[in-house]
Amino acid sequence: EADIYQTPRYLVIGTGKKITLECSQTMGHDKMYWYQQDPGMELHLIHYSYGVNSTEKGDLSSESTVSRIRTEHFPLTLESARPSHTSQYLCASSDPGSGNQETQYFGPGTRLLVL
Amino acid sequence: GEDVEQSLFLSVREGDSSVINCTYTDSSSTYLYWYKQEPGAGLQLLTYIFSNMDMKQDQRLTVLLNKKDKHLSLRIADTQTGDSAIYFCAWDGYSTLTFGKGTMLLVSP
Numbered sequence: 001e002a003d004i005y006q007t008p009r010y011l012v013i014g015t016g017k018k019i020t021l022e023c024s025q026t027m028g029h030d031k032m033y034w035y036q037q038d039p040g041m042e043l044h045l046i047h048y049s050y051g052v053n054s055t056e057k058g059d060l061s062s063e064s065t066v067s068r069i070r071t072e073h074f075p076l077t078l079e080s081a082r083p084s085h086t087s088q089y090l091c092a093s094s095d096p097g098s099g100n101q102e103t104q105y106f107g108p109g110t111r112l113l114v115l
Numbered sequence: 116g117e118d119v120e121q122s123l124f125l126s127v128r129e130g131d132s133s134v135i136n137c138t139y140t141d142s143s144s145t146y147l148y149w150y151k152q153e154p155g156a157g158l159q160l161l162t163y164i165f166s167n168m169d170m171k172q173d174q175r176l177t178v179l180l181n182k183k184d185k186h187l188s189l190r191i192a193d194t195q196t197g198d199s200a201i202y203f204c205a206w207d208g209y210s211t212l213t214f215g216k217g218t219m220l221l222v223s224p
Contacts, residue, residue, distance in 0.1 A: 048210070
């Protein structure tokens with residue numbers, strides 16, 4: 001059972017607000033990821049991190065930013081939310097040191113609605 | 116990058132077998148995965164197969180891999196209403212996984 005947590009689970013916010021989506025894992029995994037999932041189900045990788053002080057942009061251009069100050073924590077920030085940011089955001093982690101190195105474990109997701 | 120293709124929707128009756136298919140265009144990966152996503156939840160790892168295997172069975176789940184045709188399938192035996200969910204195949208690449216677009220499985224009583 002994966003121990004990866006996301007807060008809040010649901011968020012309704014007005015346009016222009018700054019928001020931070022939290023993601024924490026207690027498994028000691030070095031790699032962490034953020035995905036945006038559109039209503040059509042498809043997952044889009046927006047950010048990932050190899051470890052502390054590492055952040056990389058994913059396949060989908062995103063106006064969000066991430067930080068990785070601690071191994072267990074990988075928050076995602078939107079400086080100014082817009083209705084186009086309405087989506088589900090999924091956080092995941094993996095342990096590159098294990099034999100099955102890219103197996104990713106997912107959090108429950110944050111469903112964001114920007115009005 | 117790699118493309119991973121899945122059929123979008125599958126409907127079966129309870130007790131039947133379900134087969135979800137996945138095709139891809141690149142074969143450089145080591146592991147292929149199947150994930151399940153229930154409504155309102157994140158993705159849950161169901162099973163994975165090493166690229167030098169043809170088949171893996173895990174209780175009601177059977178994974179078949181045809182490397183020549185770049186085709187992966189997930190068979191669910193005795194499908195239950197609790198199996199209704201979105202199923203994603205995924206393939207490891209240079210730095211992360213590539214996910215298919217997902218197949219929505221609907222199981223009717």
